[in-house]
Amino acid sequence: MDAEQFREFGKAAVDYIADYYETIRDRPVLSNVEPGYLGDLLPKDPPQSGESWRDVLEDVDRIIMPGITHWHSPHFHAYYPTAQSFPSVVGELMSAGFGVVGLSWIASPAMTELEVVMMNWLGRMLGLPEQFLNCSEGPGGGVIQGSASESTYIGLLAAKDKKVRELMETNPSLTEAEIKGKLVAYSSDQSNSSVEKAGLLGSMKMRLLPTNSEGQLVGAALQKALDEDKRAGLIPCYVVANIGTTPTCAFDNLEELGPVCNKENIWLHIDAAYAGSAFICPEYRHLMKGAEMADSFNFNPHKWLLVNFDCSAMWVRDAKYLVEAFNVERIYLKDQHKGLAPEYRHWQIALGRRFRALKLWFVLRIYGVEGLQKHIRGQIALAEYLSDLVKSDNRFELCTCSMGLVTFRLKGEDSLTEKLLEDISKKKELFLVAGHMNHKLVVRYAICSRLTEKRDVDFSWRQIIETAEQIIPTPKKSLTKSDKQIHPVLNINCINPNLEKSK
């Protein structure tokens, strides 16, 4: 394919994507295919001779699209959001177009340097403690990782390496294997599966500590576990605090956990994967008070900040601990710029890296801080709107409402809520998943798509109560009145109407 054909194919693909978003509201959010559907539609081997791009694009529509779960449908409310925006898509396009791999500064200076500046921009937008920024005097800095899973794991590996070095110096009688066998990590029982996986992959015992009734890990629970473990001869090494848990978006108490970790010389990692984006709005920053006591901080612009997956922002208070844990030099990677610009390969697992700072730059500039704040505030308002609807119906119990996530259940046995979820799933018009709150089954309803509006929340609620009626047939309340009273301002039609028009 030459450049001229690429112009045709690329532009046809741009149109296909634009058309897709213009029709996404009308598509059932969940796919209707059965496992194995695609194997039957494709040949067993690739073609010997090349085919036309038009045939390929037609097949995308014919056989791929039916197997897509529409994450950006306004009716997608499962998990947490994955971000998508047009500026970000173009950023990915250009990154692929340049096709550079940032295995060192010289391998494309702009790639390392834009990442440095973008991590500063982001850190300042969030009001992060200065010590984490590349632009600070100290040894801190930020880097783009692939996912929060990776960041949690990288934090664990760095913490382990640091602890082993320290103990081998202070206790020369201990062997490396003895130390490693005694290390313990801590997080809460509300943590994402990736936290447990980090322990599993990093061969470190991961204790998931009990939380309070709000799903938060507090200082006393951590201190108790540390004391138990130290008495048993174990070595506390790593704590993952959740700033926005996966089940209910609860916030661990950093102001209590921080001093415990600092006193005990334990690496504190903050996993703010989803909720971290909210800190671009100053009114939410109180939720990260205590972050200055952490050793690493991570959130995913690819979740809630309109930057396409993958773009996970990680900062460390002292980059030395990453480099010491990850650095393996070779002559073919030698260049003259060490120390003047970070060599990010020593901050991550893989050697190669994509030019991910580009899409971040596009999003931050084309939306601007205000556009992104409007997005976050709009989604939180929609979640509050749903929570009011839930409260207005006495068959339901509102469990939590935090940021863009609402959890609720049908009053009574878990089996009722389970049936509700099952029946909704069958219709494929809403995508919701289950969660647990205080040992009870709940529906997790997250505002995910940037396209979700008040009318979509109303659509959800109608689906939910119509389905509930089949399970507990009691007369439903009229919604029209309450919703008008409670949310007079919620007739927003897009994230940032002015921006959508003007840019």
Place this chain on the structure above:
Amino acid sequence: MDAEQFREFGKAAVDYIADYYETIRDRPVLSNVEPGYLGDLLPKDPPQSGESWRDVLEDVDRIIMPGITHWHSPHFHAYYPTAQSFPSVVGELMSAGFGVVGLSWIASPAMTELEVVMMNWLGRMLGLPEQFLNCSEGPGGGVIQGSASESTYIGLLAAKDKKVRELMETNPSLTEAEIKGKLVAYSSDQSNSSVEKAGLLGSMKMRLLPTNSEGQLVGAALQKALDEDKRAGLIPCYVVANIGTTPTCAFDNLEELGPVCNKENIWLHIDAAYAGSAFICPEYRHLMKGAEMADSFNFNPHKWLLVNFDCSAMWVRDAKYLVEAFNVERIYLKDQHKGLAPEYRHWQIALGRRFRALKLWFVLRIYGVEGLQKHIRGQIALAEYLSDLVKSDNRFELCTCSMGLVTFRLKGEDSLTEKLLEDISKKKELFLVAGHMNHKLVVRYAICSRLTEKRDVDFSWRQIIETAEQIIPTPKKSLTKSDKQIHPVLNINCINPNLEKSK
């Protein structure tokens, strides 16, 4: 930004990329910027209000492009190639456009299923042993990882978990920590830095064994190391065989290593990151004889098969060992399709995954097997052409020529070759890096860009001998005659001229 503005911006970006490739030959391959250049050109904070996409695109040209090292310039000969092709760029664009995250089958069935089929297509194209394929009867299968670094590391983690489980069952007196402290991994002293990094991150001693004078690891060297370690009470666990080493593209002897690993019950991982792509040409498959004895096999279509980074293909003989090592379940990830379609999140480090199979599908279809074979054969022919040029000049010593990689040096002290590389780098018209071969410094010259033609190799050679002349001023030979005699067929102008025109 709405869909209409995206159409404009996206198409402008497509044109920008097409223009870039139409002018790439004329750009100096190496960037001229100094470390820190970009920080001075950008504001300290993101804009409060959104900006126009036109301003952003202009800035890409004004401040990013000068800091790009042109990996796809026909004059880029450093490292190994990173792949780029227009079908692949459109694949990335569409993947970002759909913006789905494959954390489970239901999260987008097409994403998992296309990956299954593509890994079968690829495996069959390479002539891989059937046991590795998803479509085989057995428990084997393939998955797309981010990089060879990741694959090597994942193999190590799976091997470690398998060995610990086995030993804890057969030797209940051993603790997990004792076993882990005794595990040893092996590779050769020619391995990529990522192999050593896998040992470092996975807390497993990594022994880099001596190779023969051709840079190959052979069975006797491995057996000797295993015997030593077993005598010392250690537990051999993992071997990484290089099929195409980074310094010289040497091939370890799989027919010798395989039986040793099988007999000793050691996980054998094959790292064919670069050279694996050549196995789509049957004439090179003899170099992977013995692969049927391996537990895992990895190569990077993102290196030499025209699929953009990241797309690293990994197969395992028994996927159970990945799932056992990596599986951490949670209720919000529960779905009904387990067993019917692979849940790839248990085959990798992170939870989330991009839709990378799409670009692979685009490339395989639009190039076809023959188009890709022509690409591989064309690049090997160009490397052979350069090696003949080197041989024709008696100031130079040809060290190796394997696949698309040639290594050579100026006869005499290393300082001469070092000076040669330094002086060439200063001109920024060629990008070459240093390597070592039998403790001597060599120039590594890889055919990287899909745009490199015979005239570009001639250009390189002229630069090399002109620079060499400043160092060892002896009369140069006439090149015109020998090149015409040796390579009558090398007047190819693109990978696949027919394909370029017709598709």
